[in-house]
Amino acid sequence: MQSQLSQYLPVLMFLMVTIGFAVGTLAFSVIAGKVGRRTRTKDIPYECGMVPEGPGNARLSVKFFLVALLFVLFDIEVVFMYPWAVTYKELLAKHFASVVGGMLSFMGILFVGYLYALKKKAFDWKS
Amino acid sequence: MRMLSDIPIAFLMIAAVTLVSAVCAMSLRNLVHCGLCLVLTFVGLAATYLHLSAEFVGFAQVLVYVGAVAILIVFTILLTRNAEVTLSPVSQSSLVGLGIAIAVCGSLVLPLVTSPSLRRLPAQSLAPDAQVQRIGEKLMAQYVIPLEALALVLTAAMIGAVVIAMRDDPERNDPSPSPQNQKDTGSVSNSPAGTALNSSSSTSSSQRP
Amino acid sequence: MTPLHYYLIFAALLFSVGLAGALMRRNAILVLIGIELMLNAANLNFIAFWRYSPTANELVGLMFVLFSIGIAAAEAAVGLAIIISIYRHHRSTQLQHVDRLKG
Secondary structure: OHHHHHHOHHHHHHHHHHHHHHHHHHHHHHHHOOOOOOOHHHHOOOOOOOOOOOOOOOOOOHHHHHHHHHHHHHHHHHHHHHHHHHHHHHHHHHOHHHHHHHHHHHHHHHHHHHHHHHHOOOOOOOO | OOOHHHOOHHHHHHHHHHHHHHHHHHHOOOHHHHHHHHHHHHHHHHHHHHHOOOHHHHHHHHHHHHHHHHHHHHHHHHHOOOOOOOOOOEOOOHHHHHHHHHHHHHHHHHHHHHOOOOOOOOOOOOOHHHHHHHHHHHHHHOOHHHHHHHHHHHHHHHHHHHHHHOOOHHHHHOOOOHHHHHHOOOOOOOOHHHHOOOOOOOOOOOOOO | OOOHHHHHHHHHHHHHHHHHHHHHEOEHHHHHHHHHHHHHHHHHHHHHHHHHOOOHHHOHHHHHHHHHHHHHHHHHHHHHHHHHHHHHHHOOOEHHHOOOOOO
């Protein structure tokens, strides 16, 4: 248990240093920076102009969602390809057909989804 | 009876961070903050998997959940953000839900605390360095059919998600009448042309009674 | 080492948090997040029981969790697509607004 914990000591130190750096930078800018006076009217986007109305953020395109969807597809593919790639060479001698055919059909089936999204022009950003 | 070194400090820290971030993910008002707390929960769970010496599952957890599912959730939050935040975030029947959750929690935790047979220690019988190779062997020998089935499920889900998310796409991809499309996005309409998600002019959301 | 029931209690608490969120919140995205948390708690139980079982070399729990992660990703993708579609019809992701059968 103790030896296992001490394995993670560098990770812990790394985390401490990164968190300390981030917090320290922010705290330094608060302490050393000049704090201006802020009121609600000063903080609105147009100080002497129109009163803003509605949500201030533009809505994203649905294309972002579709790209993320494709990312999920390839992510799962990689998760299952990685252990296959590790053992690929040892297994190849024993049962060739199942090793190559299994992974090829796995990738082929997943590729159908990609082709469908491509065909539906899910990644056509022009419109 | 129990020594101080018996208390698993690392596990307790990871569990505390994970649980607190899970509670935050379910209770904060700002949805983007909820999504970010959810990422922290997933990272904590990956750390728990590492602590259980399931390195590859922790790796997969980070890759799939932190990398992909969290991005998907955050994109959906940004896509469906709207102005009406005046509603209270919890529903009227929330007390009933809380009661059910507490009852489920009690019925799960109480047997765990009282049962003596679950206080066992880990089996020392696995070689963690060869784990990924063993997973690969299993995946190619014993779990080939589930692998193909998973590929089918994923493809079906992907096609379904593309169809559902892009349902009114032909109208939107139509090159000619784009100003007309943007004109009636503000009105309450169930016409497919008027509800294009990506028209940035549709800031005035419909006020429903 | 950490005894098994610590992990099980942790998973039970995580499951309860997810369940409470899924039952209490009004937003459809948060309900989906609650379901994801419950799935993750189940995964944690699988990994814990695998690690503490005498036949850990069989890797049964591990493989189950790998496939479960894949299914959960598919479920999240379809669920979020449905939420986007609901938003397109009702201009809201609040569940009490989605009370019409034909929209």
